[in-house]
Amino acid sequence: MDKVISNREIKKIDTKKIKTMLDRRKGKMKRFLSYCAHCSLCAESCFLYMKHKKDPQYMPSYKVINSLGKLYRKRGKVDQKALDEMRGIVWRNCVLCSRCYCPIGIHVPNMIAFARAVLRSQEVYPQRNENSSESWL
Template sequence: MAMAQVQTVDPTRIRRMLAQNKAQIRFTLAVCAHCSMCASSCFLYETRGRDPKYMPSHKMIHSIGYMFRRRGNVDLQELRSIGDIVWNRCVLCTRCYCPLGVDIPYMIGLARRICRDQGVYRRYDEG
């Protein structure tokens, strides 16, 4: 799936959006025990040969988690990689389940919102 082409990243806007959700992100990163129990609830993980890149926790940690750890200081290449995770490896079906209460779809959705705000999103009119 083609992604919109952008030339620059605005870390100030990313920082602002992260700050608005700081408590939830902190909770998520502190609580996630990397137990992989959410994996089997994601049909994409199950139908992509159980590739770890499709595990809900992996997608969450390498998108919103990465941006949060970097305090919003991500470059264009990193943002595009995050965009690939949140747009192409998750459909936000909200079926993933975490027994510890992590709201994985919310976190991936937040990463999508940040990418969208930076101009990194899906294009359906390109090959």
């Protein structure tokens, strides 16, 4: 387990638990990640991408690559900072509406939902944006 400091308290990231979760769905999820051709065809079907003036951070593929993709690339060995960055990606930047369309059948919301489950296993939850009165949800 890695010790990290966040919000003035010491939290432990259970990397073993993360790896166990990732391994359980490894076949399907890694297949999806490797099939993604980074073609961006899914981008304009995401209303959040369009609403944010085509900011690349809201592209469905970007969100998957920088959340679940990162968890697999690091084999679950992530620190609190990485999990906190993913929190915004998987809760603020995606609402799991399933509107995004991938011509080769990659199911983005399914992958984001799985990334959320991994984050929840480490007590990382959606939170109110500290710099705004607006809720993420």
